[in-house]
Amino acid sequence: MTKTLSTVIICIVCVIALFFGVVSCLPGGLEYGNYNEYNAPINLIQGSSLFNDSIVATYKVKLDEDANINDVVKNIRSRLSDMYGYYFSNVKVNGDDITVQVPKTANGENTSAATILSNVTAVGKVEILTESTYSADKVILTAEHVKSMTLRNYSSGANAYYIVNMNLTKEGKEIAAENLTPTSYGYSAYLAVDGTVSYAIVYDTNQVLQVYTTSKADARWIKGLTQNGALTATLTSVGTEEVSSHGGLIFALVMAVIVVACWIFLIARYKSAGFATVVSQLVAVVAFIMFSGMVYFAFLNIASAVGIVLGYALMMVFTVLVLEKLRTYSAEKTFASAKYRAFQENNKWNLIVHAIVAVLGGILWLIPTGVTAPLGNALVYCAVISFVATMGLNRLFAAVLAPFCEGATKTK
Numbered sequence: 001m002t003k004t005l006s007t008v009i010i011c012i013v014c015v016i017a018l019f020f021g022v023v024s025c026l027p028g029g030l031e032y033g034n035y036n037e038y039n040a041p042i043n044l045i046q047g048s049s050l051f052n053d054s055i056v057a058t059y060k061v062k063l064d065e066d067a068n069i070n071d072v073v074k075n076i077r078s079r080l081s082d083m084y085g086y087y088f089s090n091v092k093v094n095g096d097d098i099t100v101q102v103p104k105t106a107n108g109e110n111t112s113a114a115t116i117l118s119n120v121t122a123v124g125k126v127e128i129l130t131e132s133t134y135s136a137d138k139v140i141l142t143a144e145h146v147k148s149m150t151l152r153n154y155s156s157g158a159n160a161y162y163i164v165n166m167n168l169t170k171e172g173k174e175i176a177a178e179n180l181t182p183t184s185y186g187y188s189a190y191l192a193v194d195g196t197v198s199y200a201i202v203y204d205t206n207q208v209l210q211v212y213t214t215s216k217a218d219a220r221w222i223k224g225l226t227q228n229g230a231l232t233a234t235l236t237s238v239g240t241e242e243v244s245s246h247g248g249l250i251f252a253l254v255m256a257v258i259v260v261a262c263w264i265f266l267i268a269r270y271k272s273a274g275f276a277t278v279v280s281q282l283v284a285v286v287a288f289i290m291f292s293g294m295v296y297f298a299f300l301n302i303a304s305a306v307g308i309v310l311g312y313a314l315m316m317v318f319t320v321l322v323l324e325k326l327r328t329y330s331a332e333k334t335f336a337s338a339k340y341r342a343f344q345e346n347n348k349w350n351l352i353v354h355a356i357v358a359v360l361g362g363i364l365w366l367i368p369t370g371v372t373a374p375l376g377n378a379l380v381y382c383a384v385i386s387f388v389a390t391m392g393l394n395r396l397f398a399a400v401l402a403p404f405c406e407g408a409t410k411t412k
Contacts, residue, residue, distance in 0.1 A: 003403045010279060010400060021286040052103040054243045055113045056090075059098045059121060059235035067232035069093055075228050076100060079120040083217075083224035086116075088301070088370035098235065104242065121235045124225040127192045128209065130179055134197050140179045140189075141209075143226045145172030151219050162219035166209040166226070173207045182207070193225065251305050255312075259285075262316055270323045272404035277319045280393035284315065288385045304374035307361070311382020314357060318390040322346050326398075335402055343395050350391055358383040 061069060073091050080086040080102070090101035100121065102113050128141035147169045154161045168176060180188045180203040188203035191211050199222065202210040213219045263281070266274035322342050329338035357379055364376025 006400055006403050010397070013279060013397075014282065017283050017286045020290060021282075052248070053245055054101050055104050055117070055240050056099055056101045056243055057117045057121075057240045058094075058238050059100070060238055061096055061098050062234045062236070064232045064234075069098070069233070072231055072233045072235075073098060075231055076120050078228045079124075079224050080116075082228065083119065083220050084116055088373070097238070101243070117237075117240075119221055121231075121237075122225075123194050123231050123234060124228070125194050125230040126222070126226045128201065129190050129192060129197065132190050132197055132200075134192050134195050139192075140175055141168070141172055143229055145169050145175065146209075146226050147172070149223050149226060151216075151223060160214070162213045162216050164211040164213070164219050164222050164226075166211060168207060168209065176203060176207060176209070187212075191222065193222075247302070248300075255305075255309070258309075259312070266319070266323070270327060272401050273323055273326055273398055275404075276397035276401040277323065277394050279397045280389050281315065281319075283393055284385050284389040287388075288381060291381065291385070301370065301374050303371045304378040307375045307378025308382060311357075311379060311386055314353070314382065315386040315389055318346060318350050318353075318386070319394060322390070322394060339395070339398055339402075343391075347391070350387070354383050354387040354390075358387075 061072065063069060063072070070093070073093060076091050076098070077089055080089040080091075080100075084102075086102060090099075092099050100117060102116050104113055126143040127139045128145075129135070129138040130140060131138045145168055146166045148167045150165045150167075152163050152165065154163055182188075182203055182205040184204060185202070187200040189201040189209065190197050191199040191201055199211050199213055199218075202212065204210060211219075211222055213222065259281075263278045266277055268274070270277075325342035325345060326338055329341050332338075333341070361376040361379030361383060364372040365380060367373060367376070
């Protein structure tokens with residue numbers, strides 16, 4: 001490979017990586033997939049109190065008979081995670097009050113914090129009626145008759161619908177069969193929340209209720225209310241306050257300084273071989289940003305930030321180990337031979353250590369707390385990305401930049 005071709009390839013790779021890294025993080029940037037599956041990496045930041053200013057709302061609580069306030073708190077937390085992806089949100093009991101903290105910045109659909117708070121603190125009693133006007137004697141089904149749900153999109157001309165497919169329990173199917181007529185078009189029933197009828201339902205021939213909404217936010221709201229059930233209390237807002245956060249900005253700046261310092265060190269000490277690993281890390285960082293948003297990222301908080309730092313440290317350790325051996329062997333062998341031996345000697349421990357980190361991260365991820373789950377989640381992703389970078393990308397870009405490396409012209 002010539003130096004010209006090597007330069008062209010590296011420039012193309014850098015441009016593509018920077019394009020996806022920058023554009024995908026813009027608030028109005030790339031969107032592929034449905035919200036809560038993937039919008040853009042900016043949503044990870046928007047949903048994080050570490051990076052965002054927050055709003056803390058306080059509510060007076062009037063419990064139903066025999067109700068437990070801790071169950072109310074648990075329900076609100078579940079709604080926040082199911083409806084908006086706000087996992088491990090700060091919901092606390094203060095005497096007879098409940099406080100709920102959500103990020104001030106809205107999610108990908110620009111839902112305001114006020115709307116989010118209103119949605120998750122509503123009683124949320126879901127009922128299905130045979131008439132479009134609410135009447136208690138027209139109610140035939142409740143959330144207890146819904147066994148499972150899925151979301152899907154449907155377009156008809158210029159109209160887009162977001163549908164909640166409700167699979168009924170055995171009892172629910174029997175009730176629906178007695179009161180509704182299956183059809184592939186036309187509305188058979190209606191859905192009410194807290195006594196207000198807002199959504200039409202198609203009862204299909206497979207005994208599935210299709211709740212039609214006009215936005216993803218509404219569909220996820222209906223799904224969240226139905227699967228979590230109604231609150232066993234009535235909450236009355238008594239005020240809100242804004243809480244500023246600079247932790248995320250500090251972390252981002254410190255992490256940027258660390259990464260840039262590491263890249264300068266790699267280039268200064270290992271020259272072209274070091275630059276090859278810098279390109280590899282650039283691709284790995286962009287891949288991490290997009291992969292974590294596209295697949296699933298538990299939550300971006302201090303614990304996940306620690307996991308990201310540990311993951312980058314893991315990548316740097318094995319990068320430096322290979323480069324040191326490559327530097328030593330290049331003095332006495334051809335570059336191709338030195339590269340092969342340097343990577344070959346690190347393969348075993350590279351695989352073992354990354355496997356251990358991934359397994360440990362997976363175990364922590366399964367522990368449902370606001371510390372272990374995000375930490376484990378970050379460790380799993382970082383272990384995968386680090387392994388790909390140190391075992392594959394470093395080797396690939398070292399080969400691409402071989403014409404610039406010391407010892408590349410040796411013949412023995």
